[in-house]
Amino acid sequence: MKALRRFTVRAQLPARLSGLAELSVNLRWSWHPPTLELFESIDPDLWVSGDRDPVRILGEVRSSRLEDLANDDAFVQRVDDLVADLHLYLAQPRWFQQQVDSGADLPVGIAYFSMEFGVSEVLPNYSGGLGILAGDHLKAASDLGLPLIGVGLLYRSGYFRQSLTADGWQAERYPSLDPQGLPLRLLTDESDSPVLVHVAMPGDRVLRARIWIAQVGRIPLLLLDSDIADNDPELRGVTDRLYGGDQDHRVKQEILAGVGGVRAVRAYTEYHSLPAPSVFHMNEGHAGFLGLERIRELHAGGLDFDSALAAVRASTVFTTHTPVPAGIDRFPADLVRLYFGDGTAESSLLPGIEMERILELGRESDPAVFNMAHMGLRSAQRANGVSKLHGIVSRGMFDELWPGFDASDVPIGSVTNGVHAPTWASQRWLDLAARTVGTRTMEEAQGWEQLAEVSASDLWETRSALRSDLVAEVRRRVRNSALERGSTDAELAWTDEVFDPSVLTVGFARRVPTYKRLTLMLRQPERLRAMLLDPVRPVQLVVAGKSHPADDGGKALIQQIVRFADQHDVRHRIVFLPDYDMSMARYLYWGCDVWLNNPLRPLEACGTSGMKSALNGGLNLSIRDGWWDEMYDGENGWAIPTADGVVDENRRDDLEAAALYELLEKSVLPKFYDRGDDGLPARWVEMVRHTLTVTGPKVLASRMVRDYTQQYYGPATRAGAASISDDYAGAKAMADYRRRVDAAWPAVTVTDVEADGLPDTPVLGSTLTLSATVGLGGLGPSDVSVQAVFGHVDQDEQLGDVVTVPMLHQGSAAGGERFLADTTLPLSGSVGYTVRVLPHHPLLAGDAELGRVAGPSPM
Incomplete structure (x- = not known):
């Protein structure tokens, strides 16, 4: 019998445990390990079956268990301490308040x-x-x-x-x-x-x-x-x-x-x-x-x-x-x-x-x-x-x-995206840092840099433990998926042997639009099969991702991966895990040794999954797109060469898949399996250390939000205040200015440009005086910015690698206003120049904002 409506009835908490309600509804628990540990201790089995949801735990836990906990002075003290810690977190001044106190607008x-x-x-x-x-x-x-x-x-x-x-x-x-x-x-x-x-x-x-x-x-x-x-x-x-x-x-x-x-x-x-x-x-x-x-x-x-x-x-x-x-x-x-x-x-x-x-x-x-x-x-x-x-x-x-x-x-x-370290970094790294360098958290850049002091054996032990955690989770999910697909318990003994905690583990998980190329790894299936089954240096591959419900093309890509992974000889080395979400993602970011990303460059806006892997010592193997294009440094992973400019998409996929296989075979796998007398892959571990200590601080969401605050929120605050002060005088002035620019701009033109002082054989740094007469169509000189523009000239007389030099108003002249710039030549080679006019107003964020530009009249 199906229910007409579903609703939740929450348990009545004993008075001594009332703080649990407050802790459960503030999502800070999702990135605060002590609070998570508190809720887990209420009922560890229910914690797992209840999807680690504090609200659900409090709704489903037995009343008798709550009464027992209410009589446990140590547990009650933990609750009170965590409530006090939450109140302190909510009230104490933090970075933003410090900036305001220092005078930042x-x-x-x-x-x-x-x-x-x-x-x-x-x-x-x-x-x-x-x-x-x-x-x-x-x-x-x-x-x-x-x-x-x-x-x-x-x-x-x-x-x-x-x-x-x-x-x-x-x-x-x-x-x-x-x-x-x-x-x-x-x-x-x-x-x-x-x-x-x-x-x-x-x-x-x-x-x-x-x-x-x-x-x-x-x-x-x-x-x-x-x-x-x-x-x-x-x-x-x-x-x-x-x-x-x-x-x-x-x-x-x-x-x-x-x-x-x-x-x-x-x-x-x-x-x-x-x-x-x-x-x-x-x-x-x-x-x-x-x-x-x-x-x-x-x-x-x-x-x-x-x-x-x-x-x-x-x-x-x-x-x-x-x-x-x-x-x-x-x-x-x-x-x-x-x-x-x-x-x-x-x-x-x-x-x-x-x-x-x-x-x-x-x-x-x-x-x-x-x-x-x-x-x-x-x-x-x-x-x-x-x-x-x-x-x-x-x-x-x-x-x-x-x-x-x-x-x-x-x-x-x-502003390059970042990821929230307390959410995505494994507790194992936090525990290791606490044992080695004190109790500093990993919320700030300095916390990750401290991992430079951790021994190679501790780094490798942590990475191996995280890989083992992932293997256990993969086996659980593969078994559950097989049951959903129609298998019976009697035929699933093989799932106990899926993946090996000692094998190099590569992860690929994301949405499945075409440009992310989920199936690039299958471009040469027998070559991939050989790597999966190599008796000495095998690789295992975990894949996950959702296709939009209306995207049958994306679903077909998933099916192609699943059918390959279903084959009996490789199913212990490659898996597709359905229902990719945050709970699965954590295990993947924690446990994968290598994070694979092979989008069609430059169609990946950022791609933050690789950042989360890097926070856990994972090495990226990626097309240089999104964040990886600027943060790849040769020591934090590998850049897959791209076939930019190849028009035929099939040929481009073939070339880039071949480059991916080559990197795996010739660089990634040897580094992972090349062990010293101590059993450690020394070169691999140093790449892990470099990734944690150098890349880690760069990918933090705290860095991203600081960037937004200083580069965007602060300027927007000042601009907004200027526009609304004195009964919106600034906004009214800007609106009037835009109307004047719109009316005048068709008549704005550069009517005459003259260059003086250029020697017969100019060299880099030679002095040039450039003057121009500009018709302003009724605008005033202060309403515009006039610029001399220098650049390299191509065969179509187009300027590239441009450098702009402001030109100063010298007064009125026949046909308009005279502007002049004294400058040294900023470029060598085949160089050209022109003059352009842009609107200028103190309330504009920049002279290009209005999308208006004028130059010399066509010859």
């Missing part, structure tokens, strides 16, 4: 929007790297003391759970999640009624959502939930599952995340008497509609659209994780018209705002399409990719928004 609040958050496997609100990154961002922000609020949606089925059919095809199921059984609490008003967010929908309907709060250390994560009786059945299903449904369903989700998310932030900060966030951060374009809601707020307060947009842009940061245009959300413009209306009705989503102004923000080359990433870039003054290489890729991918600029001038920077 930093935000009073940051609202961080993401479509998914991977904080813990017990809160399955994530699908892959984007969500895990967002979760790590919140945890690091908490550790550093940032006044940040996370904003997203609560999906009643999360992302799907994956299993395999008998023939190796991916199957999906969507378990129903009960918010009351999760580490969440409702935002309620003074009468203890849920606070609801209201968002207008077409047909005079209203989408309502309540706000669940996941407390991530010091950081509140607000999750909007539409599954309430106040909504009709269609609107109740808006937050049903992550990345499900058609475009109509998805645009409703993104409207709720952006528009509803801002309203949830307002409700939360007002109820808790907190200052309104001074910076809004969009983690990808999914929540891009938040900019429109903030414009609506300011417009309702009396600002015109342009001034409101200027104020919103100044205080908004946009991060793109997308390396390919196909990864961007693009909606039919008519669908956006349907949901946002014409702005004339008070009941519309954005009353008073013209539809054409909305469409303008998401405009791309096809007028029938609304581009969410374009809207994010147009409504944020500061934007970044998530690795140095991805910053370069992003500048090229979005250069159509800056016509006339070289890609290198596009104002998109980069």
